[in-house]
Amino acid sequence: xxxxxxxxxxxxxxxxxxxxxxxxxxxxxxxxxxxxxxxxxxxxxxxxxxxxxxxxxxxxxxxxxxxxxxxxxxxxxxxxxxxxxxxxxxxxxxxxxxxxxxxxxxxxxxxxx
Amino acid sequence: xxxxxxxxxxxxxxxxxxxxxxxxxxxxxxxxxxxxxxxxxxxxxxxxxxxxxxxxxxxxxxxxxxxxxxxxxxxxxxxxxxxxxxxxxxxxxxxxxxxxxxxxxxxxxxxxxxxx
Numbered sequence: 001x002x003x004x005x006x007x008x009x010x011x012x013x014x015x016x017x018x019x020x021x022x023x024x025x026x027x028x029x030x031x032x033x034x035x036x037x038x039x040x041x042x043x044x045x046x047x048x049x050x051x052x053x054x055x056x057x058x059x060x061x062x063x064x065x066x067x068x069x070x071x072x073x074x075x076x077x078x079x080x081x082x083x084x085x086x087x088x089x090x091x092x093x094x095x096x097x098x099x100x101x102x103x104x105x106x107x108x109x110x111x112x113x
Numbered sequence: 114x115x116x117x118x119x120x121x122x123x124x125x126x127x128x129x130x131x132x133x134x135x136x137x138x139x140x141x142x143x144x145x146x147x148x149x150x151x152x153x154x155x156x157x158x159x160x161x162x163x164x165x166x167x168x169x170x171x172x173x174x175x176x177x178x179x180x181x182x183x184x185x186x187x188x189x190x191x192x193x194x195x196x197x198x199x200x201x202x203x204x205x206x207x208x209x210x211x212x213x214x215x216x217x218x219x220x221x222x223x224x225x226x227x228x229x
Binding site: 034038041042043044045046049089091094096097098099100101102103104105106 | 117144146154155156157158161163168169171202204206216217218219220221222223225
């Protein structure tokens with residue numbers, strides 16, 4: 001069955017540095033992949049979507065890459081700030097139905113001042 | 114900016130009781146979803162709903178669960194006879210379209226359900 005894995009449960013970095021989060025998937029080739037932010041006790045908030053034919057997508061300080069050969073997506077936050085501290089979720093549509101989104105377990109990012 | 118709203122924010126119930134969780138999706142959206150997140154675990158898909166019928170459901174969504182769009186604005190999730198393991202955060206989401214690369218699902222703030 002399709003699997004989505006986010007390698008790190010938690011990542012702690014110094015303010016101003018670039019945070020890099022990893023998402024790997026197996027047994028499937030999704031047409032696109034999404035990244036969400038989730039704050040404690042809140043719902044996921046959509047950040048970026050990258051299609052399989054796109055290598056890279058940017059939005060302000062965020063950058064996402066999608067390597068279909070490695071079956072991996074990287075999520076970068078440049079010039080990180082304490083306000084970026086949250087859990088970041090990788091997600092893609094199920095092979096059985098595009099309306100069914102499969103989420104990774106998330107990486108909890110902490111930015112220390 | 115339009116947003117998905119959910120009520121109640123917290124619900125405590127006794128095992129075996131019925132609960133109804135309510136959601137108001139974004140007004141021009143046509144596709145509606147329920148997800149749940151058990152504490153410390155992944156966000157899990159439960160069901161998607163379009164044109165007044167279920168379009169997809171997961172293995173979690175058994176006969177104890179049902180969804181309904183009782184009027185033009187509300188979307189509800191009913192759990193008929195709650196179990197302890199139903200304790201979780203339940204998120205409603207909505208989207209304009211479904212399945213295409215342009216789809217974005219917008220999530221509500223969630224209802225925290227505790228079954229005692």
